[in-house]
Amino acid sequence: METVPHAGEVLVGGRWQEATGEPYAIVSPAGEQPVAEVVLPSEKDAENALEAADQVGRRTWARLPVADRIAACRRFCTAMEARLDEIGRLWALEAGMPVRYSRTLHRFGAVGSWNAALECAADALRDDVRPSPLGETIVRREPAGVVAAVMAFNGPLVTTATKVVPALLAGCPVVVKAAPESQLVMRVVAECAEATLPEGTLSVLCADADVGRALAGDPRVDMVSLTGGRRAALEILDATKARFARTHLELGGKSPALILDDAPLDAVLKSLVPGATGGAGQVCALLSRVLVSEKRADELVEKLAGALGALTIGDPLDPDTRIGPMINAAGVDRAEAFVERARAAGATVGTGGRRREGPGFFYEPTLVTGLARDADLARNEVFGPVTAVQTFTDVDDGIALANDTSYGLAATVYTADRDVALDAASRIEAGSVAINTFGPTVTAPFGGRKGSGWGRETGPEGIHEFTELKQIVLGPGV
Numbered sequence: 001m002e003t004v005p006h007a008g009e010v011l012v013g014g015r016w017q018e019a020t021g022e023p024y025a026i027v028s029p030a031g032e033q034p035v036a037e038v039v040l041p042s043e044k045d046a047e048n049a050l051e052a053a054d055q056v057g058r059r060t061w062a063r064l065p066v067a068d069r070i071a072a073c074r075r076f077c078t079a080m081e082a083r084l085d086e087i088g089r090l091w092a093l094e095a096g097m098p099v100r101y102s103r104t105l106h107r108f109g110a111v112g113s114w115n116a117a118l119e120c121a122a123d124a125l126r127d128d129v130r131p132s133p134l135g136e137t138i139v140r141r142e143p144a145g146v147v148a149a150v151m152a153f154n155g156p157l158v159t160t161a162t163k164v165v166p167a168l169l170a171g172c173p174v175v176v177k178a179a180p181e182s183q184l185v186m187r188v189v190a191e192c193a194e195a196t197l198p199e200g201t202l203s204v205l206c207a208d209a210d211v212g213r214a215l216a217g218d219p220r221v222d223m224v225s226l227t228g229g230r231r232a233a234l235e236i237l238d239a240t241k242a243r244f245a246r247t248h249l250e251l252g253g254k255s256p257a258l259i260l261d262d263a264p265l266d267a268v269l270k271s272l273v274p275g276a277t278g279g280a281g282q283v284c285a286l287l288s289r290v291l292v293s294e295k296r297a298d299e300l301v302e303k304l305a306g307a308l309g310a311l312t313i314g315d316p317l318d319p320d321t322r323i324g325p326m327i328n329a330a331g332v333d334r335a336e337a338f339v340e341r342a343r344a345a346g347a348t349v350g351t352g353g354r355r356r357e358g359p360g361f362f363y364e365p366t367l368v369t370g371l372a373r374d375a376d377l378a379r380n381e382v383f384g385p386v387t388a389v390q391t392f393t394d395v396d397d398g399i400a401l402a403n404d405t406s407y408g409l410a411a412t413v414y415t416a417d418r419d420v421a422l423d424a425a426s427r428i429e430a431g432s433v434a435i436n437t438f439g440p441t442v443t444a445p446f447g448g449r450k451g452s453g454w455g456r457e458t459g460p461e462g463i464h465e466f467t468e469l470k471q472i473v474l475g476p477g478v
Helices: 044-055 066-081 085-094 099-124 158-168 180-196 211-215 230-243 265-281 293-308 328-345 393-403 419-428 459-464
Strands: 009-012 017-018 023-027 034-039 129-131 134-141 147-150 173-178 202-206 221-229 246-250 258-260 289-293 348-351 367-368 387-392 408-413 432-435 469-474
Touching: 009 044, 009 180, 009 289, 017 158, 017 180, 034 085, 034 180, 044 202, 044 211, 066 085, 066 099, 066 158, 066 180, 085 099, 085 158, 085 180, 085 419, 099 158, 099 265, 099 459, 134 393, 147 158, 147 211, 158 173, 158 289, 158 459, 173 180, 173 211, 180 202, 211 230, 221 230, 230 246, 258 265, 258 393, 258 459, 265 293, 265 387, 265 408, 289 293, 289 393, 293 348, 293 367, 293 393, 328 367, 328 387, 387 393, 393 419, 408 419
Parallel strands: 147 173, 147 221, 173 202, 221 246, 258 289, 258 408, 289 387, 367 387, 408 432
Antiparallel strands: 009 017, 009 202, 023 034, 129 134, 134 469, 348 367
16 A cells, blocks of 8 residues: 555645545556555545635736746646656556556656746747827736646546646646545646745645536636536536626547648557557547548558557556556446447457456457448547547548548548648648657647637647736827
């Protein structure tokens, strides 16, 4: 069993206090055995966190000069970066994410994101002075207010970098509602916050959905930023609409990889395979739909099936493991149900399609072909290691197929022709389109269209998301 610092406590306004919820056993998804026990935060703890943010954070953090906020956030991020190896190990224990995966994701995703935010914050928040018929006008970005940041289990450190750090830089006190499955990682984040941020600035609650609902419905919360699913998004919209609170929604995807005929398949697989299987498929921007022309389909399926079948599945603490377990039994059940419905409708499973025997929530990387265009598996997010292959006749048909979904988060186009790639990228309905790689990047704005949400994270725009614009008109005599 792991020894968990502050196991019975919760970080409220930057200070540890006794948690008032129920005991919670942290269970390893890899072995299905308890690894530690903590106490869950309750709605009372959420109330205390909001009080600290409203009464202290608004009056201190929000009023600090931008340079002082940047300096404090830099200390916070430096403290987290110093503990990346520890965070990766803890994430493997509680969420089953392989240390090999976290090493890359945290270095380039989390560290890359918060470093980019720290570097651009001063310019992003600088006053803009404009002429006007009424006199010189200052356009200023002010903090949006108290932010409730609702986070999923599948990337707590990256979401801290893309959501929490930008909100803090903007001057917003933040109450984090992290997933119950993020207890160990977020305790490290909380310890780093305690050591570097002023009182009232940040609270970290790894709690259940009831705490999230309490935060979203509280009038002291000026903005709710969610990384999660559609059901949670609809609940947040219902909870905030009466007071017109701001919302930012980073939701799921059914992202296409459009492979054009001139793309060399061996090169394609280098980014397509990790882009389709990262985090055991539990990634919102996952390339879960592979679109290929009819004349190249057999070649692609053979190569991709071989690559997926060769991936090492197993202990997430083993540095050679590429595919770890899913987060829980329900996730495996969901992936299995999608594949079985596809089979029943006449689709073919090219590789995988099975639970792994023994303990752990393992599901093999799976390739499914022969799907109808409107198939459940082709249209809806599995959130597991299941990749659908569909065929098109020409480029226009491929782009139409890429857009034939209610999601619009990410996409990739594989081709050797830059002009064709840019034209395809302009026609694909997604917030992010990569060319010959798996995106997105953390230095430019990222977010969804259609059912993948609204608003943007990362880049200067990710800081702007947590601000309100104000004009100050300087009339005669000033």
